[in-house]
Amino acid sequence: MADFILNAPKGANKKKFIVGRGSSSGNGTTAGKGNKGQQSRSGGKTYVGFEGGQMPLYRRIAHRGFSNYPFKKEFSIINVCILNEVFESGETVDKDSLVSKGLIDSAKVAVKILGNGELTKKLTVNVDKVSASAKTKIEAAGGSVVSSTEAK
Template sequence: MHANELAPPRGATRNRKRLARGNSAGGGTYAGKGLKGQKSRSGSKIRLGFEGGQMPLIRRMSTLRGFNNKWRVAYQPVNTGTLQERCEDGAEVTPESLLAIGVLRHLREPVKILAHGELSRALNVHAHKVSAAARARIEGAGGTVTLIGDTAGEAEAETPTEE
């Protein structure tokens, strides 16, 4: 078998029907376009989204301005006042323990501790993020703060430079 002997199987191809070349040619009169109207005229192509002069759907919808960061991480906020109400003195505060006492609804999003409300109990807090004011309140009450998860963005390791 050679390249010049290749051919499609019998019945696989059809000749294109030449329309609008007379009734005897088989595609005359309306040439498959139906009766009158804008779409039957020659050169007719209605642009995408055109609705006949009516205000198009794309222009009827409101416009949303600004930028939406698709990599934004949504944190579940937990206030120090909530920790004061719900946790015992000296308790280990983790996302799992917060879920168990009903502060969190799920563990799908990371937890951030915020400094809203007073804190007088010494707690050992393990969270993904902690605000500076919340860290000061927790450590001021005699507790500790431990960051969990990926904290690479928090503090970059210093690389030694050659002199």
Template sequence: MANVLSNLHPPAGAVRKRTRRGRGVGSGLGKTAGKGQKGQKARHPGNFSKMGFQGGQTPMQRRLPKRGFRNTLFATEISAVNVGALEKVFDAGSIVDLAALATAGLVEKRADRVKILGDGDLTIKLTLKVHGISAGARAKIEAAGGTVELLSTTAPPSEGSAKG
């Protein structure tokens, strides 16, 4: 087996020798290295392909006006969890808050707030500490003997906003 592996080689003509451009006239690709005479494409960067560059014409994204507002940096991320999912993950008598939901994998750890929605059925008693809840979800939780505590949705003042 080892003898066969050591004798393997590619078929004739399959491997081309590497071309060394700009290394003398005798190589066939000396002097201008296959780039032709002068001009932008013959200069150093090779292919001038800057994103959005349209040859000096004002690009589309600069011709159109700015519109809208994006608040992705400061936006509050609210995760939704259905009542049916709580039934599957938590035991009776559990306290369900943002940390418990993140540990259970029902919300992402970076979520700022959580809202409970009413899809699914609930038969166990749970204590919920959440930022929001739909009317249907509240009815199902209270019918099962559970309680709901709504947390404050106002953000605490940021460090730099205090006057004084």
């Protein structure tokens, strides 16, 4: 059996970059910081968005109006074709059954059923929202939609 020697790929191990150790090192005197100015000083940092003393863009532009982003409600979306594959005829589709089948992670999330695909099984659906097309497909297959809000 041949002896194999493990070597790191070329360029993987670099020498530590030491500054301020004399002019012959290539990084003496100014220690790679250039000449004078704010960036060459210790502690010479600026904040994000700093424009050299000019009024920053985020303060120049007026911030008005309302954003619904913090209040938006996100739904876990499930199509009727997935319900057709996973559930048996006569079963109830609710958050607990969706968690047990592994279709959603938690019963705390809002669930919406969409009408993509075909449904051939009779199911009782009890989730947060059901689209109009999904509702017609569920009812056409002999199932029913219980206490959900219709949505577009």
